[in-house]
Amino acid sequence: MAGRMQLVFLLAIIALVHNELVVKQSFPISAYDADKVVILDDKIDALLPSIREFILKNGLDPTQVTDFSESILPKLPGVFKGKLNLKNGWLQNLSTINRTEHVIGIYNNKSLTLDMNLGFDVLDCSYEYDLKYLFYKRQGDVFARFYNLDVNTVLRIDLANYYIHLDSIKFSDV
Secondary structure (H helix, E strand, O other): OOOHHHHHHHHHHHHHHOOOOOOOOOOOOEEEEEEEEEEEEEHHHHHHHHHHHHHHOOOOOOEOOOOOEEEEOOOOHHHHOOOEEEEEEEEEEEHHHHEEEEEEEEEEEEEEEEEEEEEEEEEEEEEEEEEEOOOOEEEEEEEEEEEEEEEEEEEEEEEOOOOEEEEEEEEOOO
């Protein structure tokens, strides 16, 4: 899921970069320490319908989430750690993506950093779980629904080496 989600964001960013990232007078610009800071709200708003359409056309809504396995108490030794396995996960309503705050582009030294808050009105998630701790075993399903989800995403695009780095994803409001 994270990989597919990143792919969608990356395609949008690549489209943005190749569709004239030449800054026009309509964008507020400030320059400090050789950085060019641009608010890209209009460009992202124009790209969001295409991103939504891309998600739907490519079968990314719903999208499968990678399996996850984690110790319950990782600092304890051996069998006392326990184990939680999450598998067959799904995310639904990714096509409802929207911009929740400003999208800021910072260009410096052939590197473009995008700091953006994107959100979802409703995002559904489900997993099958397998919990084991000592003699206790439990299996079942987990369903979650998130309302008004706001996700801060910071991407860095190295335009010299054609490399995209996801710096952070933070859930800023749920």
